[in-house]
Amino acid sequence: MNRSILFLFTLISISFNYLQAQNKEKGPWWPHPLWGAGDQAGSSNWITPEKVLEAIQLVREGKIYEIGQIYEAGMPLVGQRVYSLRSPGSPTGGPLGSNNVVYNDEFLTAEIGQVGTQFDGPGHIGTRLEFEDGSLKDVYYNGFTGDEMYSPYGLRQLGIENIKPIITRGILIDIPGLKQVNCLEPGYEVTLQDVLEALQQQGMSAQDIEPGDAIFFRYGWSKHWKNPQQYSEQAPGIGMEVAEWVVERKPSMVGSDQSGLEVSRGPDAEQAIPVHQFLITQNGIWNLENLDFTELAEDQLFEFLFIFTPIRFKGATGSPGRPIAIK
Numbered sequence: 001m002n003r004s005i006l007f008l009f010t011l012i013s014i015s016f017n018y019l020q021a022q023n024k025e026k027g028p029w030w031p032h033p034l035w036g037a038g039d040q041a042g043s044s045n046w047i048t049p050e051k052v053l054e055a056i057q058l059v060r061e062g063k064i065y066e067i068g069q070i071y072e073a074g075m076p077l078v079g080q081r082v083y084s085l086r087s088p089g090s091p092t093g094g095p096l097g098s099n100n101v102v103y104n105d106e107f108l109t110a111e112i113g114q115v116g117t118q119f120d121g122p123g124h125i126g127t128r129l130e131f132e133d134g135s136l137k138d139v140y141y142n143g144f145t146g147d148e149m150y151s152p153y154g155l156r157q158l159g160i161e162n163i164k165p166i167i168t169r170g171i172l173i174d175i176p177g178l179k180q181v182n183c184l185e186p187g188y189e190v191t192l193q194d195v196l197e198a199l200q201q202q203g204m205s206a207q208d209i210e211p212g213d214a215i216f217f218r219y220g221w222s223k224h225w226k227n228p229q230q231y232s233e234q235a236p237g238i239g240m241e242v243a244e245w246v247v248e249r250k251p252s253m254v255g256s257d258q259s260g261l262e263v264s265r266g267p268d269a270e271q272a273i274p275v276h277q278f279l280i281t282q283n284g285i286w287n288l289e290n291l292d293f294t295e296l297a298e299d300q301l302f303e304f305l306f307i308f309t310p311i312r313f314k315g316a317t318g319s320p321g322r323p324i325a326i327k
Contacts, residue, residue, distance in 0.1 A: 022131050022139070029282035030143030039142055040162035042122055042284025046212030046252040047164050055169045058305045058326075065301070065325040067291050068117035069225060075116055076228035076290075078259060083110040113160060113318025119253075119310050120287040123149060123158035124317040125273070125280045141284050154315020161312040163286065163319075168252050169213045170306030170325055173198050174297050175236075176220040183220030184236035189263040190217065192241050202302045211250035214306045221258040222292040237263040243275045247283050253308075254279065255288035255323075288323060301327055 022028065031037035035045050069075065073083060086107045094102035113119065126140040138146035140158055149157045175190055176183055178198040184190075195217075199205055209215065217238060224231040235258040238246075243262070246254055254261060262275035279285040288308065296304070305326040310319035 022129055023133070024143065024145070027129075027139065027143055030139075030141075032142050032284060035142070035284070037142070039284075040122060040144075040158055041164055042141060043250075043252045043286055044164040044166060046250065047166055047168055048212070051169075051212045051252075052167045055167060055305050058169060058303060061327045063327040065295050065299075065304070065327070066322070067293060067296065067325055068321065068323045069222075069290050069292055071116040071320065074228070076225065076231040076259060077115055078232070081111045081115050083115045084108070112313065112320060113316045116320060117288070117290045117323065119160070119163075119308070119319045119321060120276070120280055120289070121158070121160040121163055121310065121316065121318045122280065122284065122286070123155040123160075123315075125276045127277060127281055139281075141281055151315065154313075155317065156315065159313070159315040160310050160317065160319045161314050163310045165309040166214065166252055167305075167307050169210070170216060170304045171204070171209055171213050172216045172218055172293055172296055172302045172304075174202065174218045174293070174302065176218060177201070177297060181220070183223050186234035186236065187263060187265050188219075188236035189239045189266070190219070190237065190242055192245055195238075195242055195245065202300075204302065206245070206249070209249045209251070212252045213249070214253050214255065214308075215246060215249060215251045216254070216291065216293065217256040217261070218293040218297060219256060219258055221256075222290075222294060225290075225292070232259065233264070235259065235264045237261055238275060239263055239266055240274060240278065243278050246279065247285065251285060253286045253288060255291050257291045257293050259289050261287050261289060291323065296325060299327070301325070 032039055077083060087104055088107055091102040092105040122141040126138045128136060129139050130136055144157045149155045173195055175194055175198055178194060178201055196206060219236045221235050237258060262273060280287060308321055308323040310321060
């Protein structure tokens with residue numbers, strides 16, 4: 001059957017399920033087929049002691065690559081999100097004691113898990129559905145509902161604290177490298193053919209990607225980081241075709257060098273961030289945004305030890321952090 005026709009039938013089937021089938025115990029994407037009912041860690045469950053030991057063996061030189069952006073005023077922000085840091089006092093306190101100690105603190109106001117280099121957790125993206133009893137509910141990863149989660153003081157379920165530290169094998173898929181450009185065109189949707197050809201050019205194949213690996217997509221978009229307006233408009237990215245391929249690979253997480261992983265303007269103008277919804281909500285695959293792969297691409301480093309540990313802010317929807325790749 002033609003792939004596009006099969007995808008259309010899948011969407012129709014899922015839409016029918018959304019309207020007819022869901023209750024708290026069973027719905028179109030819950031309970032999770034691998035991790036079971038009640039799981040809140042999702043794809044980070046792939047990070048086992050065995051996976052960590054395998055990944056550590058990739059280190060040959062000990063060279064560290066910073067692949068996260070610096071958190072600072074003026075960086076690109078989505079919508080009206082805020083990042084504001086103040087140092088109260090000059091200094092904040094002191095002098096104290098006979099030795100005249102002085103010290104500095106800071107006051108930070110921000111959507112702390114959703115600005116800068118940001119990790120989308122399980123409580124970040126959901127879907128509003130009609131249940132079989134006629135009620136409308138917001139449903140998130142593994143069938144957790146807004147009724148269970150919502151609180152003015154952080155999420156009661158699916159907070160970022162449930163995500164396990166991610167120490168694994170990182171795989172970079174360099175699409176600009178394939179096309180011999182520095183950066184993809186605005187609004188370009190990366191195809192599955194692009195992904196497979198990029199892997200082949202890097203001496204790899206889809207079969208080389210193993211469960212628990214972290215898959216990263218380079219679009220070259222980080223070159224616009226210092227120009228927030230351009231960075232925030234019509235970013236290139238993957239669409240549903242590649243997202244389905246990602247799910248088949250069973251990664252521990254995905255990431256990219258733009259603010260949302262997926263193409264800014266997909267083929268269906270009526271849908272809002274469907275790749276986020278598919279990966280995070282329906283499959284529990286977490287997403288790290290606003291990365292910088294410039295040095296990795298320059299050194300042609302496409303396989304590496306990857307380390308990222310989400311900060312355990314209880315009830316938070318995401319996390320900042322300092323992701324690194326090690327050669």
